[in-house]
Amino acid sequence: MPVTLYNTMERKLEEFIPIEDRQVRLYCCGPTVYNYAHVGNLRTYVFEDILRRTLEYYGYSVRHVMNVTDVGHLVGDGDDGEDKMEKTSKETGKSVYEIADFYADAFFADTADLNILTPTVACRATEHIDDMIALVKRLEERGHTYTAGGNVYFSIDTFPAYGRLARLDLEELRSGARIEVDSNKRNPKDFVLWFTRSKFGNQSMTWDSPWGVGYPGWHLECSAMSMRYLGEQFDIHCGGTDHIPVHHTNEIAQSEAATGKSPWVKYWMHAEFLLDESGKMSKSKGEFLTLSLLKKKGYDPMDFRYFCLGGHYRSQLQFSYRSLDAARTARLNMSSRVQELLAAGAEPVEVVALSDRAVELRADFIEQIGHDLNMPRALSTLWAILKDTVLSPSEKITLLYDIDKVLGLRIDKIPSLTDEELDEECASLIREREEARRAKNYSRADELRDILKTLGIEIKDTPSGTKWKKIL
RNA sequence: GGCGCCGUACCCAAGUGGUAAGGGAGAGGUCUGCAAAACCUUCAUGCACCGGUUCGAAUCCGGUCGGCGCCUCCA
Structure with a gap:
């Protein structure tokens, strides 16, 4: 029996057929480790875990790769705004690396608690800067980039399929952009591949590159790392629905433009949001x-x-x-x-x-x-x-x-009743209660039942005798 | 403004044109000294509303009303 999955790219259910026979290559967008994950974030990882376990149950071998973003992603919209890692760093007085380690550990503690299987590869953005630079170079060689105001941009007009995942209407976007347009951009939807100039300066995480000292754009890591560990084309890419219009749209553009291969990813899957009262x-x-x-x-x-x-x-x-x-x-x-x-x-x-x-x-x-x-x-x-x-x-x-x-x-x-060693105190209380019941001293029997309850033991009187179980 | 989703019982929530899953809460019963548990019974002739297509619609189409998300840091 085949597995049927909903593919966001086609907006319909499709039979899952991996590129390689029984081997599935799966990439999941991971956490940005500048704060704790909330339960809404965790819902998405539960979904991805279920996906992986289902595929494995069906007999596939799954190579599961997840990034840990310990750099980049900005607080504000557009391509300006303060870096979230830097912001937390400033607030806590810790280095950005200390913060990344702390919250990455907290994240993996949460996923372990939730019985979420550890990815085959969990990769850090800061450890793959070379891969990202190499990707930008490839894009540059193929004519998909331009430099303006110190930053390297991806030119979406060189990639005709831009926005297909999100069904974006490029003409509408051009005229109806709500965000303040970066005057360096040729098209408002162009995005930065490499920053050498940040409005906020004092970036403590910077690397040398052919375009100067700086840091990578936010979408680059997922393209670079997924292709490093899964190849230039792979089966499934997951994330939250909020990633469809920008993050995944840009990932597709830069990945397919760099390799010239399409589709970069065969199935796109997105988890809906967990909402709170507000x-x-x-x-x-x-x-x-x-x-x-x-x-x-x-x-x-x-x-x-x-x-x-x-x-x-x-x-x-x-x-x-x-x-x-x-x-x-x-x-x-x-x-x-x-x-x-x-x-x-x-x-x-x-x-x-x-x-x-x-x-x-x-x-x-x-x-x-x-x-x-x-x-x-x-x-x-x-x-x-x-x-x-x-x-x-x-x-x-x-x-x-x-x-x-x-x-x-x-x-x-879940422990079996018989696996549990009943301690002597409880055993003697149970015996005492049974004697009280035989003597029809029910007030004493009920009292003993209450005592046992506070000790975590629940009593059940059945036709075949008194039974107990540990309260879970 | 653009893209998309939802409206199913008291609550949560599935539903693939063919008898409306499940859980939680509730009610009645069997059992019990009383409980608890278990078991049995009960709990939407109806799926926001109005039309349409069809032998047949929660499901497909059109409309109306209501709610929500993304597009703007977040999964």
Whole structure:
């Protein structure tokens, strides 16, 4: 069965066929490490993780490359504005390299918490300046650049396909540009490849280049590094929807202009935004929603992952604590059912030995994830497995562990009841409570149940005797 | 202004022209000393509204109303 993915370039669902037979080359736009990632940023990385896991589940080998932007990207619009790294540096008194390391570590701690697989290659922009310079040279040799006011620009008029990804109307853009036009530009949509002159000066990260000491333009790193690690043409390029009109549009222009090959990327995939109460999520207004904040409020990172899986990646999703609570409750209910399966002696078996019903459920799951990563449907299959009345506990566990290779909810980390050593204090309290019940001293029994609850043990009196479980 | 999206139950949210997934919350029941859990039952004859196409429309087309995003640092 083929994987179907939505390609932004064509604006439709397409059957995924990699350039190389079973090898997928995937590039994902990574973080700019000048501050913590908010949960909206993280939603996109969860999506990319699901994409990668789905492809791997379907048997592809995935080479996954992600950049870490530790230079460039400016605060203001246009090609001026203050560098974000420099700004944080000024505010904290730390060097830009210290800041980059600190926030890169924080980012990877968050993604690890969310069970997001580490990219095959995570590459730093500052370690690939030579590749970027080489790319600008290629563009220069092919006549796609000009120098003005000390900066090297890409001339979009030398690239007729400019703006196809975003369906830009170039004539409209020319007349209707809202941003202040840089008078050095021949076309308002031209963009800087190499800066030697910044309005803000005092750039602490600069490199020598054929055009003078300076630093690279913002889009260059993704073109240079993706081509270095994945070749001049590759399969999938991902990012947030906000990257369509400028960042990815410019990446395509400079990459295809440099190599003369098209398409540079076969499938473009974009994650929609996670919104907060005020609309677009921001780092500067309202509550700065980080994963650490959610953890501080008592949520497990898997609660947020489950929440993300509840909506489709191409739909905007509204963040609220109410929704996150619903996700947490659902996940805990799932965990509780898994515990009961384990307590019933469930053990994973070979997938090939499954019953017809199990095979059917697994086929549903495979179809759903292969249909443009329909995780909400995949979760409904998860529940169908949990609630099925025909499957044996072992078959259920087998299926759950199997589908969790894609969902990434750490189902295999849910402890079984019998795995837990009940400490002597709790065991004796349980014995005491059973005696109290036999003596019909129910007030004492209820008191002991409350005590056990504070110790993290939940009591259930069943027809076959008193059972306990650890509160998750 | 340009590009695009959305409107489905109390909340979140899938939905590929053919009986409206799932979760959360709620209600009733079985069980129980009481709980909890589990299980059973229940929870949109209808998908913002109005037309149209079709044997058949949440789905396709046109319109109306409402909401949102991007284009401008952010995924």
